[in-house]
Amino acid sequence: MTTAGASLAAASAHAGEAPxxxxxxxxxxxxxxxxxxxxxxxxxxxxxxxxxRLVGRRAKTLAGLATAEEVLLWNRPTEGxxxxxxxxxxxxxxxxxxxxxxxxGDKGDVFRVRTYVLTNSDANPLxxxxxxxxxxxxxxxxxxxxxxxxxxSGTRYLCWAQGEPGIHTNSNIYLAPMxxxxxxxxxxxxxxxxxxxxxxxxxxxxxxPAFLVHKGRIFLTYSASATDENYCLGMLxxxxxxxxxxxxxxxKSPVPVFKSSAANNVWGPGHNSFTVDxxxxxxxxxxxxxxxxxxxxxxxxxxxxTRLQVVQYRPDGTPDFGEPVKNGLLR
Numbered sequence: 001m002t003t004a005g006a007s008l009a010a011a012s013a014h015a016g017e018a019p020x021x022x023x024x025x026x027x028x029x030x031x032x033x034x035x036x037x038x039x040x041x042x043x044x045x046x047x048x049x050x051x052x053r054l055v056g057r058r059a060k061t062l063a064g065l066a067t068a069e070e071v072l073l074w075n076r077p078t079e080g081x082x083x084x085x086x087x088x089x090x091x092x093x094x095x096x097x098x099x100x101x102x103x104x105g106d107k108g109d110v111f112r113v114r115t116y117v118l119t120n121s122d123a124n125p126l127x128x129x130x131x132x133x134x135x136x137x138x139x140x141x142x143x144x145x146x147x148x149x150x151x152x153s154g155t156r157y158l159c160w161a162q163g164e165p166g167i168h169t170n171s172n173i174y175l176a177p178m179x180x181x182x183x184x185x186x187x188x189x190x191x192x193x194x195x196x197x198x199x200x201x202x203x204x205x206x207x208x209p210a211f212l213v214h215k216g217r218i219f220l221t222y223s224a225s226a227t228d229e230n231y232c233l234g235m236l237x238x239x240x241x242x243x244x245x246x247x248x249x250x251x252k253s254p255v256p257v258f259k260s261s262a263a264n265n266v267w268g269p270g271h272n273s274f275t276v277d278x279x280x281x282x283x284x285x286x287x288x289x290x291x292x293x294x295x296x297x298x299x300x301x302x303x304x305x306t307r308l309q310v311v312q313y314r315p316d317g318t319p320d321f322g323e324p325v326k327n328g329l330l331r
Contacts, residue, residue: 031271196224202230
């Protein structure tokens, strides 16, 4: 959030009004996840532009996340595994413990990214009592990141992005039931491979999966293409009563469902999650830049900001994410 936005939000809260949300919500925080817990707090985790640590914040309202104190949760090692790039953390609470899933490269090979899990049994996870549980076990020892969890019909699933041997893409999206926080209970299902023109600009990428359930259907959004102005959201759809492990149960949208807006000056929207606001509305949480042109490697540009957008629904029950709204008050 800008300084002006923070001041307006604080003024409305002081006046006893419902807290107002301003975009961007938090500057220089990419791959954002907002987790609403039963303790009444919203927790925000995201990628820091230095790619060197895990940070988090919490607040009783979505608007409050803009000014909430940010806490250092974990620093990467100075050598060896997890000493490289640190990406896309997500926090989840299950089996009586907090878990953070995140991608980490090696010190000598920062792009040798695999998925790791930290655990914490405290009531408040914003402390330093995190311990390494281990590395998520997948069938291939390849580029692996962007893990998210989804519980449906009594089964906890892991969904993630990975490069699969024999498929010449940067990453595809996979789904599998979980036997434990680190182990899969079955061979993964490959749900989507980047093949469409808008999925392969710069890089052949499907990554950053996120789940949304509405009126009998499950929507799985994902991000595609390079992390510049071409970054965008695609979507898969399945019936709630379908076999989610059958790739045929999922239908891919032939066009992006959320993409850059020249009119509103929002560029490269992607790597989203979903939450629910205080009014019960579904909220799209994502990052984007507020300028189009980038000098050099987009990964080294720090200005992917956390933003929010209210999810609308069409008469047939499918989500309509619309166009990324411009900076300022979120209505």
